[in-house]
Amino acid sequence: MTxxxxxxxxxxxxxxxxxxxxxxxxKWPGRVSERTAGLVRDAAAELGYRPNLAAxxxxxxxxxxxxxxxxxxxxxxxxxxxxxxxxxAAEHGFGVVLYPSPDGTGPARDPFASARAALDGVxxxxxxxxxxxxxxxxxxxxxxxxxxxxxxxxRAHVNLAMADGMHQVVAHLExxxxxxxxxxxxxxxxxxxxxxxxxxxxxxxPGSTVRTVRSPLDVQAARGALEAALGPAEGHxxxxxxxxxxxxxxxxxGACKAARRLGLRVPExxxxxxxxxxxxATAVEPELTTVHLPAEQVGEHGMTALLAVxxxxxxxxxxxxxxxxxxxxxxxxPGP
Amino acid sequence: MTxxxxxxxxxxxxxxxxxxxxxxxxKWPGRVSERTAGLVRDAAAELGYRPNLAAxxxxxxxxxxxxxxxxxxxxxxxxxxxxxxxxxAAEHGFGVVLYPSPDGTGPARDPFASARAALDGVxxxxxxxxxxxxxxxxxxxxxxxxxxxxxxxxRAHVNLAMADGMHQVVAHLExxxxxxxxxxxxxxxxxxxxxxxxxxxxxxxPGSTVRTVRSPLDVQAARGALEAALGPAEGHxxxxxxxxxxxxxxxxxGACKAARRLGLRVPExxxxxxxxxxxxATAVEPELTTVHLPAEQVGEHGMTALLAVxxxxxxxxxxxxxxxxxxxxxxxxPGP
DNA sequence: CTGTTAGCGCTTTCAT
DNA sequence: ATGAAAGCGCTAACAG
Numbered sequence: 024m025t026x027x028x029x030x031x032x033x034x035x036x037x038x039x040x041x042x043x044x045x046x047x048x049x050k051w052p053g054r055v056s057e058r059t060a061g062l063v064r065d066a067a068a069e070l071g072y073r074p075n076l077a078a079x080x081x082x083x084x085x086x087x088x089x090x091x092x093x094x095x096x097x098x099x100x101x102x103x104x105x106x107x108x109x110x111x112a113a114e115h116g117f118g119v120v121l122y123p124s125p126d127g128t129g130p131a132r133d134p135f136a137s138a139r140a141a142l143d144g145v146x147x148x149x150x151x152x153x154x155x156x157x158x159x160x161x162x163x164x165x166x167x168x169x170x171x172x173x174x175x176x177x178r179a180h181v182n183l184a185m186a187d188g189m190h191q192v193v194a195h196l197e198x199x200x201x202x203x204x205x206x207x208x209x210x211x212x213x214x215x216x217x218x219x220x221x222x223x224x225x226x227x228x229p230g231s232t233v234r235t236v237r238s239p240l241d242v243q244a245a246r247g248a249l250e251a252a253l254g255p256a257e258g259h260x261x262x263x264x265x266x267x268x269x270x271x272x273x274x275x276x277g278a279c280k281a282a283r284r285l286g287l288r289v290p291e292x293x294x295x296x297x298x299x300x301x302x303x304a305t306a307v308e309p310e311l312t313t314v315h316l317p318a319e320q321v322g323e324h325g326m327t328a329l330l331a332v333x334x335x336x337x338x339x340x341x342x343x344x345x346x347x348x349x350x351x352x353x354x355x356x357p358g359p
Numbered sequence: 360m361t362x363x364x365x366x367x368x369x370x371x372x373x374x375x376x377x378x379x380x381x382x383x384x385x386k387w388p389g390r391v392s393e394r395t396a397g398l399v400r401d402a403a404a405e406l407g408y409r410p411n412l413a414a415x416x417x418x419x420x421x422x423x424x425x426x427x428x429x430x431x432x433x434x435x436x437x438x439x440x441x442x443x444x445x446x447x448a449a450e451h452g453f454g455v456v457l458y459p460s461p462d463g464t465g466p467a468r469d470p471f472a473s474a475r476a477a478l479d480g481v482x483x484x485x486x487x488x489x490x491x492x493x494x495x496x497x498x499x500x501x502x503x504x505x506x507x508x509x510x511x512x513x514r515a516h517v518n519l520a521m522a523d524g525m526h527q528v529v530a531h532l533e534x535x536x537x538x539x540x541x542x543x544x545x546x547x548x549x550x551x552x553x554x555x556x557x558x559x560x561x562x563x564x565p566g567s568t569v570r571t572v573r574s575p576l577d578v579q580a581a582r583g584a585l586e587a588a589l590g591p592a593e594g595h596x597x598x599x600x601x602x603x604x605x606x607x608x609x610x611x612x613g614a615c616k617a618a619r620r621l622g623l624r625v626p627e628x629x630x631x632x633x634x635x636x637x638x639x640a641t642a643v644e645p646e647l648t649t650v651h652l653p654a655e656q657v658g659e660h661g662m663t664a665l666l667a668v669x670x671x672x673x674x675x676x677x678x679x680x681x682x683x684x685x686x687x688x689x690x691x692x693p694g695p
Numbered sequence: 696c697t698g699t700t701a702g703c704g705c706t707t708t709c710a711t
Numbered sequence: 712a713t714g715a716a717a718g719c720g721c722t723a724a725c726a727g
Contacts, residue, residue, distance in 0.1 A: 028704055039714045044706055056712060077416035078704035081719050086413060097438040097638070105432060106459070121457050123442070242642045276642045283644055302433070306578045306612040307643055308619055364720055375698045380722055392696060414720035417703050 027070040036066035043067070047074065085143050088118045089329055091322075092147040094213075096123040098240075099301045100318050104148055104168065107322025115330055117143075124150065144333055146325045147177075149215055166329045168321055171214040179328040181321055184342040185215060186222035188314035189268075191347040192296050193226035195312070196266045199355045201294060204233040205264035207249060207274045209240055216270050219298070223268060234264065238274060245269075245277025246284070253285055265293065265356035272297035272304045275311050279352065290354035300348055309351030316345050363406040372402035379403070383410065421479050424454045425665055427658075428483040430549075432459040434576075435637045436654050440484055440504065443658025451666055453479075460486065480669055482661045483513075485551055502665045504657055507550040515664040517657055520678040521551060522558035524650035525604075527683040528632050529562035531648070532602045535691045537630060540569040541600035543585060543610045545576055552606050555634070559604060570600065574610060581605075581613025582620070589621055601630065601692035608633035608640045611647050615688065626690035636684055645687030652681050 029047075033040045038059060045051045046063040055063075066072075080086045091108055093101035109119045120142070144164040167177040169185075196204070206223055209216040220235070227233060238248035253263065267282075269275040275297030279289050287293045289309055297304055297313035304311040320343055331338035365383075369376045374395060381387040382399040391399075402408075416422045427444055429437040445455045456478070480500040503513040505521075532540070542559055545552045556571070563569060574584035589599065603618075605611040611633030615625050623629045625645060633640055633649035640647040656679055667674035 029706095030704080040705080041707075041715080042713060045713095048706080054712070059712080075417070075704050077413050077422065078719090079706080080413035081411070081417050081703090081721085082705045082707085084719070096441060097435050099433050099435075102433040102438070105457075109459075118456070120454070121441075123445075242638060273638075273642075280642075280644055302578060302609075303639065303642060306609070306616075306639060308616055365722095366720080376720090377699080377722080378697060381697095384722080390696065395697080411720050414703090415722080417705085417719090418721045418723085420703070 026075075027072045029072070029074065031070060032063065032067045032072050035070060036062045038063060047072075087116055088120060088142055089326065090120050090122050090142045090145045091325075092122045092124055092145060092150060094124050094149055095240075096121065099303075100299050100316065101148060103318030104322035104325070107319035107324075108146060108326040109322070110319075111323045111326040111330070117326070117330070119146075119326070144329045146329055148321070148325070149213060164329065164332045166325050166332065168325045169215050174214075178332045179338045181324040181328060181340065182342045183316055183321065184345050185218045186225075187342075188298065188316075188345040188347065189219050189222035190226045191345075192268055192314060193223065193228075193231075195347055195349065196268070196294060196296070196353065197228050197231060199294070199353060201266040201356050202231045203262060203264045203266075204231065205249075205252065205267045206233050206235040207245060207267050207269040207278055208235055208237050209270045209274070210237040210244075211240065219270055233268075238277070240271055240273050242273055242277040242280065245274040246280040247277075249278045249281035250284060253281065253287075266353070267293060267295045269295065269297050272299045272301045272311055272313055275313065275352070276303055276307050279307060279309075279311075290352050292357050294353040294356070296353060304348075305350070312350045312353040313348055314345050315348050317343055362411075363408045365408070365410065367406060368399065368403045368408050371406060372398045374399060383408075423452055424456055424478055425662065426456050426458050426478045426481045427661075428458045428460055428481060428486060430460050430485055431576075432457065435639075436635050436652065437484060439654030440658035440661070443655035443660075444482060444662040445658070446655075447659045447662040447666070453662070453666070455482075455662070480665045482665055484657070484661070485549060500665065500668045502661050502668065504661045505551050510550075514668045515674045517660040517664055517676065518678045519652055519657065520681050521554045522561075523678075524634065524652075524681040524683065525555050525558035526562045527681075528604055528650060529559065529564075529567075531683055531685065532604070532630060532632070532689065533564050533567060535630070535689065537602040537692050538567045539598060539600045539602070540567065541585075541588060541603045542569050542571040543581060543603050543605040543614055544571055544573050545606045545610070546573040546580075547576065555606055569604075574613070576607055576609050578609055578613040578616065581610040582616040583613075585614045585617035586620060589617065589623075602689070603629060603631045605631065605633050608635045608637045608647055608649055611649065611688070612639055612643050615643060615645075615647075626688050628693050630689040630692070632689060640684075640686070648686045648689040649684055650681050651684050653679055 029040050029043045033043045042055055042059060043063050045055055046060045047067060051060050089112060091105055095101060105121055112119045142163060146166045146168060148168040150170060165177045166179045168181045169183055172180045208220060223233060236248050236252045238245045267278045269278055275295050278295045282289050282293045289295055297311045300313045300315035304313045324340060328338045365376050365379045369379045378391055379399050381391055382396045383403060387396050425448060427441055431437060441457055448455045478499055482502045482504060484504040486506060501513045502515045504517045505519055508516045544556060559569060572584050572588045574581045603614045605614055611631050614631045618625050618629045625631055633647045636649045636651035640649045660676060664674045
């Protein structure tokens, strides 16, 4: 009733353990006869043999497992990154273990205590530069996604053309006639959001102005933040922003709720844009004009990069393109 | 520059490998002198020693790792289940590896090919009974969450009082005066949805009627399904349903969109209820009246159950209670 | 109290 | 074409 080992298979097939290893490892052509190979495979199937990974890893010194560190598992973006990474990994016989860093972008606790697996490498997504020290200490090959390329430690980076995305947003809104913007920014500071803020300022045409409000990445908090910013006390009807540019779809959803509470119609009275293009973007009403991020591709590239690094190869790639998806939450500003 | 082993630590501390193992394993009190223990710990810290998990696993024959199989990672419900399971696991020195079953509730492909880790046990959430054969073949201890308790194979079950939740929904709506219901059900058949359907029928008071429409778990699909069901062709104003009971918040969000397209106001013309209480429930407008499911608790109980099973203990627990959260998507039916 | 020893299951030379 | 043997890093008996 105990699990069969390669020795058991060897005995059953009447061969040696070494032969079993060769056949099942797929490196027998020219070293083991066709007939013996068949015998071994039959015996293995018969016994329901599965190689013991721990032993294999011990022997090989590698685990064929990568750790994907994400700031929040409940966020669909990271779920998609995982999906992409896991697909590429699987194609190369690798596995991916998820480690949701407990405190958002704060310093990651030792992931080995949680994801107890020996690891070959780490992929970290959207983490603050120093949030990975606990992992970096392990001196494992590290690939960073959507993170500061200047941050040391990482052997490769996969980034998105976030600045270009923000440019597209601004161009779209200014094209509609908007000039007074509110930037509903993420309260959690991380490189990716700093880039968006900088790009927003840079993209602004002459005569356009922007005010910034910060909020945690949470629908209710975003609603509160925007209500406070646009509320009655701030009610200079004349210079009220006509468009809210959000760092994220979640913030945008909150912004829409706030608008409704303040008696403003979206998009007639107030335009709202997001970032990410999560399922949420088309679940709300009106649907969000937002910047689509190819999350799965990010994961795929991340894993590809890690495999290259593990292989001793260099790896670089241009930023992944992002594209504005225009839906119902943006329109020309209200007339005077 | 190569990774230090316990032998290196032993040499550095001037003791034997066995002593290192005892000290670092925390089972030295009474077997190793206080002073030596200090020496060992210092040496280990100095060298940045980390035990090799593969070797430990090989030796112990267990990996302290559980696999959590979920039908969809992008669903926040499962993300929360994972969070709960991972917390309990961490408290016991266990890790949790996620395996998103590729084809929804279909037969799970061999997870070992993807999550390449040796496993001590499997926790499967909301999967069809036969979807786990590939795993069951491995004869690993299995705990099923939100799944048919009659299904064989599982050593323990964690379930939710879904039927009671559906009763609460019906009681709430009938209390408001509704009598004609539409059940927007999940197209993917799984035990959890069958239970909801049965409970709905059972809970219906005399004089109440229900019609069932199925849709994939997707906002757009749900919108389409409901539009088709309530659309102009079906426009017998007299016997139109006044309330839509959805199997899931995602379906409910789609239902709200459909209503809006059909010119029906929610909740004045049409009440809508969901299930799950995801972030989505409060992101949409109006916010959803829905049944809150304690997802993290489900994960916690699942892991607790698995630990008990691995420990040779029996484990049973009553269904976890669920509670209706009344928000803005339900109201009395429109007058005649 | 501490060291010696054996062996977990696998892959890989090196002989045959 | 196949087998014998060594050893990956760790832990648990068993000696001392």
